[in-house]
Amino acid sequence: MSIKIISEKCVGCQICVKVCPFGAISMVNKKAVIDLDKCTLCSACVDACKFSAIVLERTFSKTQNIEQYKGVWVFGEQKKGIVQPVVYELLGKGRELAKKLHTQLSCVLLGHNIKGQAQELIYRGADNVYLIDAPEVANFLDEPYTKIVVNLIRKYRPEIILCGATTIGRALISRVAVKLHTGLTADCTGLDIEEKEKILLQTRPAFGGNIMATIVTRNHRPQMATVRHKVMKENERDKTRQGKIIEEHFDNSFYTSRTKILDIVEEVSSTINITEADIIVSGGRGMRGPENFPILEELAKTLGGAVGSSRAAVDSGWMPYSHQVGQTGKTVCPKIYIACGISGQIQHLVGMQSSKIIIAINQDSSAPIFNVATYGIVGDLFQVVPLLTKGFKEKLKR
Amino acid sequence: MNIIVCIKQVPETTQVQIDPKTNTLIREGVTSIINPFDMYAIEEGIRLKEKFGGKTTVITMGPPQAECALREAMSLGCDEGILLSDRAFAGSDTLATSYTLAMAIKKIKEFDMIICGKQASDGDTAQVGPGISAHLDLPQLTYVRKIEEIKDGQIVAERMTEEGFEIIKMPLPCLITVVKEINEPRLPSLKGMMRSKNAKINTWKAIDLEMEEDRIGLKGSPTQVIKIFTPPARPKGQIFDGSPDEAVEKLLDVLKDLTI
Numbered sequence: 001m002s003i004k005i006i007s008e009k010c011v012g013c014q015i016c017v018k019v020c021p022f023g024a025i026s027m028v029n030k031k032a033v034i035d036l037d038k039c040t041l042c043s044a045c046v047d048a049c050k051f052s053a054i055v056l057e058r059t060f061s062k063t064q065n066i067e068q069y070k071g072v073w074v075f076g077e078q079k080k081g082i083v084q085p086v087v088y089e090l091l092g093k094g095r096e097l098a099k100k101l102h103t104q105l106s107c108v109l110l111g112h113n114i115k116g117q118a119q120e121l122i123y124r125g126a127d128n129v130y131l132i133d134a135p136e137v138a139n140f141l142d143e144p145y146t147k148i149v150v151n152l153i154r155k156y157r158p159e160i161i162l163c164g165a166t167t168i169g170r171a172l173i174s175r176v177a178v179k180l181h182t183g184l185t186a187d188c189t190g191l192d193i194e195e196k197e198k199i200l201l202q203t204r205p206a207f208g209g210n211i212m213a214t215i216v217t218r219n220h221r222p223q224m225a226t227v228r229h230k231v232m233k234e235n236e237r238d239k240t241r242q243g244k245i246i247e248e249h250f251d252n253s254f255y256t257s258r259t260k261i262l263d264i265v266e267e268v269s270s271t272i273n274i275t276e277a278d279i280i281v282s283g284g285r286g287m288r289g290p291e292n293f294p295i296l297e298e299l300a301k302t303l304g305g306a307v308g309s310s311r312a313a314v315d316s317g318w319m320p321y322s323h324q325v326g327q328t329g330k331t332v333c334p335k336i337y338i339a340c341g342i343s344g345q346i347q348h349l350v351g352m353q354s355s356k357i358i359i360a361i362n363q364d365s366s367a368p369i370f371n372v373a374t375y376g377i378v379g380d381l382f383q384v385v386p387l388l389t390k391g392f393k394e395k396l397k398r
Numbered sequence: 399m400n401i402i403v404c405i406k407q408v409p410e411t412t413q414v415q416i417d418p419k420t421n422t423l424i425r426e427g428v429t430s431i432i433n434p435f436d437m438y439a440i441e442e443g444i445r446l447k448e449k450f451g452g453k454t455t456v457i458t459m460g461p462p463q464a465e466c467a468l469r470e471a472m473s474l475g476c477d478e479g480i481l482l483s484d485r486a487f488a489g490s491d492t493l494a495t496s497y498t499l500a501m502a503i504k505k506i507k508e509f510d511m512i513i514c515g516k517q518a519s520d521g522d523t524a525q526v527g528p529g530i531s532a533h534l535d536l537p538q539l540t541y542v543r544k545i546e547e548i549k550d551g552q553i554v555a556e557r558m559t560e561e562g563f564e565i566i567k568m569p570l571p572c573l574i575t576v577v578k579e580i581n582e583p584r585l586p587s588l589k590g591m592m593r594s595k596n597a598k599i600n601t602w603k604a605i606d607l608e609m610e611e612d613r614i615g616l617k618g619s620p621t622q623v624i625k626i627f628t629p630p631a632r633p634k635g636q637i638f639d640g641s642p643d644e645a646v647e648k649l650l651d652v653l654k655d656l657t658i
Binding site for chain 2: 143166170184186187213264273322327336353387
């Protein structure tokens with residue numbers, strides 16, 4: 001590998017000087033010059049140069065200096081200044097991985113006025129928090145977030161990066177992996193360290209959960225994985241934990257974004273967001289019409305859960321799409337999933353079959369939903385659901 | 399307005415099984431379809447062309463038989479089909495796939511928007527769309543549920559989030575990935591089917607694209623599958639019968655130790 005500057009092409013704009021995480025580039029006679037003792041061949045300048053004046057002859061089949069990559073990182077997704085629960089779950093898993101590797105666990109947090117949240121991340125298991133506190137990154141924007149995260153990874157070289165498989169996480173981390181030219185495994189349900197090689201074993205479902213695959217990124221760093229909410233277990237909050245908050249500063253070129261947020265609208269109707277819910281009461285075609293959904297809402301409210309729906313009920317216009325569970329909707333993994341009047345087409349099952357307890361209520365005893373149900377009641381949901389609500393109310397004294 | 403739609407051919411069912419002898423997927427006898435999410439991408443690509451003029455090109459990477467997927471897209475109204483098919487592409491993970499598609503799009507050169515489905519139903523990664531925009535350094539918007547307007551080289555669109563949606567503005571050219579809510583795909587017309595049957599499909603190989611050899615196929619894929627297995631089946635459940643009252647009582651009884 002070698003890097004060089006083609007001086008005929010260099011216009012002296014100094015962009016490369018600013019983006020270099022190692023301060024390895026300086027200007028000599030209005031041309032960029034790279035100090036090869038400081039340069040790590042991270043290629044940040046190559047990507048940034050608008051004039052193709054920097055050439056890096058690289059091999060893509062392996063990350064250089066692989067042994068220098070150390071540490072486990074978690075992307076600290078926040079919305080409106082609140083760290084999302086999936087981050088705490090990843091810190092729980094990250095702690096375990098870091099222990100096996102005898103290394104540190106760090107978290108990257110971008111936002112505005114969020115120092116208090118950085119401390120919380122330490123209580124939840126982080127040894128270090130890299131904090132970028134600026135108004136420009138108050139809300140997620142694909143480009144500045146990518147540029148900053150990529151820069152930090154090039155600077156600190158973690159061996160593993162974990163990120164929530166959320167709307168934000170999936171958009172961000174796929175872009176980051178491409179910029180770093182490394183492997184990314186989506187929606188892992190199992191993460192472990194291989195004893196001998198000390199590499200990350202990433203296990204994930206494919207084909208709607210009918211097949212499991214274990215995937216490794218052997219020759220590239222960092223090894224990157226996303227994990228869905230509620231798959232990993234979070235650590236207890238420990239207020240005695242100590243850690244470092246490292247504030248990182250960037251110049252304006254990192255904050256520029258071609259995408260602009262015009263508005264953020266919250267529209268989760270009734271109860272709570274289904275991907276966050278511990279209990280989901282879901283209705284399908286057997287509900288017969290939107291006027292009957294209040295009985296599910298009543299049960300969900302009693303249990304502190306959310307209302308979900310099958311595709312059939314959404315397509316009939318009974319429920320908004322944001323409540324749809326299944327292949328073309330959301331994948332959920334609550335503690336209890338109560339399927340009411342849902343036959344259990346495979347497209348629905350792939351979205352909920354990893355729920356811990358599945359309760360099916362259906363009139364048709366041969367409905368496929370009973371094949372995945374932990375408990376089932378064959379009967380009329382219009383009788384069963386209200387009785388269940390009443391029973392839980394008495395039991396829970398609500 | 400010129401649109402490029404990226405699609406993937408996937409097995410029709412997710413009920414794929416593992417051959418216990420070879421430990422590989424049994425793909426024989428499984429029919430292939432266009433990834434369900436890509437149907438919304440195709441529909442949106444056609445609608446934009448109908449509204450603003452221009453053409454819609456559909457592109458896929460896969461084995462020779464992926465040509466059927468392109469013909470189906472053309473029967474719906476896409477103007478051109480490009481198949482990226484080469485033994486050298488085999489074994490691509492999402493990084494190599496997004497690189498290959500990006501290099502093909504570079505060759506097409508003139509486009510205002512790239513549209514992808516939010517994810518494919520077989521791999522479920524949602525990585526290839528953002529990967530393409532990263533390779534091409536384009537602005538991107540994932541999980542688009544509605545395009546509000548396209549005017550003066552700018553698009554305003556809604557991105558679906560966990561809590562609702564965001565309204566985002568960005569310049570063209572750009573890449574979007576779409577969710578089901580964005581439209582209702584049409585059925586092919588008879589005329590479209592006739593036309594697509596004889597339409598010319600361009601097949602590009604690695605040699606036709608300006609690409610670095612060690613970035614495609616298995617060699618260009620950092621991730622490696624080391625094991626596949628069938629997940630343990632859910633244990634057989636318990637069905638409660640009797641009158642609704644009795645059944646509910648039994649259910650509440652087994653749940654009584656649960657903390658809610």
